[in-house]
Amino acid sequence: MERGSDKSGASExxxxxxxxxxxxxxxAAGQELGVRLVDVVASTGLSQPTVHRILRxxxxxxxxxxxxxxxxxxxxxxVSLLGLARIARFPxxxxxxxxxxxxxxxxxxxxxxxxxxxxxxxxIGRWPGSYPVKxxxxxxxxxxxxxxxxxxxxxxxxKPDDELKAIVKRNAKRLAALKVDPVDLMExxxxxxxxxxxxxxxxVVQGSRAVAVPVFDGSGAVVAGIAMATITERLPASRLSxxxxxxxxxxxxxxxxxxxxxxxxx
Numbered sequence: 001m002e003r004g005s006d007k008s009g010a011s012e013x014x015x016x017x018x019x020x021x022x023x024x025x026x027x028a029a030g031q032e033l034g035v036r037l038v039d040v041v042a043s044t045g046l047s048q049p050t051v052h053r054i055l056r057x058x059x060x061x062x063x064x065x066x067x068x069x070x071x072x073x074x075x076x077x078x079v080s081l082l083g084l085a086r087i088a089r090f091p092x093x094x095x096x097x098x099x100x101x102x103x104x105x106x107x108x109x110x111x112x113x114x115x116x117x118x119x120x121x122x123x124i125g126r127w128p129g130s131y132p133v134k135x136x137x138x139x140x141x142x143x144x145x146x147x148x149x150x151x152x153x154x155x156x157x158x159k160p161d162d163e164l165k166a167i168v169k170r171n172a173k174r175l176a177a178l179k180v181d182p183v184d185l186m187e188x189x190x191x192x193x194x195x196x197x198x199x200x201x202x203x204v205v206q207g208s209r210a211v212a213v214p215v216f217d218g219s220g221a222v223v224a225g226i227a228m229a230t231i232t233e234r235l236p237a238s239r240l241s242x243x244x245x246x247x248x249x250x251x252x253x254x255x256x257x258x259x260x261x262x263x264x265x266x
Contacts, residue, residue, distance in 0.1 A: 226250070
């Protein structure tokens with residue numbers, strides 16, 4: 001009886017941890033404005049009492065915070081502090097620094113570096129451009145379902161079709177909460193794969209546009225996405241091709257750097 005109880009307790013404990021992490025991911029995805037309780041419920045599929053209970057515990061532990069005026073939830077300081085321990089674990093960001101800094105200076109607009117983490121995309125670097133009007137659409141650390149945003153789109157497009165479909169299916173509730181049509185998303189991913197970059201004429205911020213290119217490693221696998229976000233007027237059709245070419249050049253230089261880093265560890 002005791003052994004059975006231990007197994008049951010372990011199972012319930014694991015389930016609680018998974019639910020808490022799922023909720024934290026949703027909260028992190030809406031970090032700019034915060035997310036409502038109903039948004040978390042819709043995205044996770046959990047009951048409102050369960051979500052509310054877990055959020056209260058996360059707040060008590062400093063992992064989440066609630067704006068008393070808007071009642072929206074955001075990531076707490078405890079998560080940020082824990083994240084500091086991960087900085088040294090992101091050699092890719094350090095390797096990318098000179099190339100993405102160069103892009104932000106030469107193109108003049110904000111550059112983002114994003115990686116895939118499970119079924120999500122996570123921004124691990126942001127370099128504001130020199131142009132006075134800056135589009136800071138995503139915070140460093142922000143995560144969204146793969147395919148949402150141009151960086152996530154090129155990351156999703158790099159997956160084999162069966163894996164791509166499985167990811168979209170697993171993210172179905174979250175995509176619905178963001179009003180993203182799964183079929184349309186898969187079509188856009190296939191188009192991004194075909195043309196070699198992702199583009200949207202309507203960015204996350206109203207009046208903005210964004211474009212992204214993939215970053216490959218020595219084996220040809222996509223390890224990150226480089227994106228540029230700018231106001232609509234600064235990315236007309238006449239500028240898109242030259243912008244993509246310049247971003248691809250820097251992505252290739254980063255690929256070479258990744259290969260060199262790999263050789264130095266042998």
